[in-house]
Amino acid sequence: MKNGKMPDPNTVYPIENYTNEIYIKPTIKNPNIIVGDFSYIADSDFESHVTHLYEWNGDKLVIGKFCQIAAGVEFVMNGANHQMNAVSTFPFYTLEGWEMSPPCVADMQLRGDTVIGNDVWIGQNAVILPGVHIGDGAIIGANSVVGRNIEPYTVVAGNPARQIRKRFDDDFIELLEKFKWWDKSIEEINSLIPVLTCSDIDSVKVKIRELIELPEPKKKKL
Numbered sequence: 001m002k003n004g005k006m007p008d009p010n011t012v013y014p015i016e017n018y019t020n021e022i023y024i025k026p027t028i029k030n031p032n033i034i035v036g037d038f039s040y041i042a043d044s045d046f047e048s049h050v051t052h053l054y055e056w057n058g059d060k061l062v063i064g065k066f067c068q069i070a071a072g073v074e075f076v077m078n079g080a081n082h083q084m085n086a087v088s089t090f091p092f093y094t095l096e097g098w099e100m101s102p103p104c105v106a107d108m109q110l111r112g113d114t115v116i117g118n119d120v121w122i123g124q125n126a127v128i129l130p131g132v133h134i135g136d137g138a139i140i141g142a143n144s145v146v147g148r149n150i151e152p153y154t155v156v157a158g159n160p161a162r163q164i165r166k167r168f169d170d171d172f173i174e175l176l177e178k179f180k181w182w183d184k185s186i187e188e189i190n191s192l193i194p195v196l197t198c199s200d201i202d203s204v205k206v207k208i209r210e211l212i213e214l215p216e217p218k219k220k221k222l
Contacts, residue, residue, distance in 0.1 A: 007186050009037035019044050024063070032058075036065030036118065036182075043071055052079035056102075057110060064118035064136070065182040072125035078110045081130065085109075117152065118182040126161075136177060137167065152177060172205055179208050 010026045013019055024035045024046045032053060033046075041049065050061055051074060059078045082089040083103050092098035111131025116122075120134055123142035134140070134150040141157025141164070150156055153167040153176065166173070181192055189196075195211075198204050 007038065007190075014040065022046065024069075032060045033063075034060060035063045036067070038065055039063055039067035039069070041069040041071075041073070042124075049073055050075045050077065053077040054079035059110065059130070060113045061116075062113055063116040064120065066119045067116060068121045070122060070124035070126070070142070073122050073128070074126075075114060075128045076130055077114065078108075078112075078130040081108050081110060083107050118180075123157075136182075137173075139167070168201065172201070175205065175208055175212075179212055 007014075009023060012022050012026050014023055015021055021040055021042050022044060023037075024039050024041055025037060027046055028035055030047060030050070030053065032055070033050060035046075043049070046069075049069075053059070053061065054077075057078045061075055061077065082091055085107060092100035093102045114128060114131060115133045116128075117134055117136035117138065119137050120140070121138075122128070122140045123144065125142055126140045126144045126146065128134070128140075129145065129147040132146050132149060134146065135152030135154065137153040138150045139155045140146060140150070140161065141155070143159070144157050144161040145159040146156065146161045148160070150161070151163075151166075153173045155164040155167060156162060157164055168176070181189060181196060184192070195204055195207050
């Protein structure tokens with residue numbers, strides 16, 4: 001415990017006397033937004049960062065646990081799409097006075113739910129486009145525009161966002177995906193903080209293998 005307090009995923013303000021950072025989950029009112037424990041945003045209102053989320057599209061924004069979302073991030077949902085397989089992209093059906101029924105779903109090219117994994121860091125003013133899936137542990141650079149799926153533990157940046165590098169080697173990423181530290185109890189996570197924040201990755205690999213009782217990989221013969 002820090003200052004005699006246990007972490008509480010149902011509190012809104014995780015920093016005492018500071019209102020510009022909130023845990024998102026306890027503030028959500030829209031049933032099509034689903035957010036895991038302890039994910040936060042550097043703002044006092046999360047839902048204003050989710051645009052064009054309309055009930056008739058049926059899409060959802062799903063965010064995992066322990067995500068870190070900076071100020072100015074926008075999640076653009078499928079309601080922003082216009083019909084692109086016709087002469088005009090103008091949405092006559094949304095505006096008063098125009099004699100047009102809504103186009104069928106197939107003509108709108110909807111891309112499905114937007115899904116953000118666990119322990120994802122999204123930098124300031126990044127834009128996440130409809131239907132994108134971002135894997136666990138990914139890092140999205142500031143001002144990036146993400147229009148494609150991002151693999152777990154990958155760093156991307158730019159407009160359009162492109163892969164800069166993998167954070168770890170493939171074997172370690174596979175190990176972390178099996179470990180799923182974010183699904184453990186608060187007590188376990190507290191005890192794991194020295195492992196989760198250690199920069200000696202080789203020793204961390206060994207420790208995590210021990211914790212999930214996996215044998216050390218055999219070294220390749222030269």
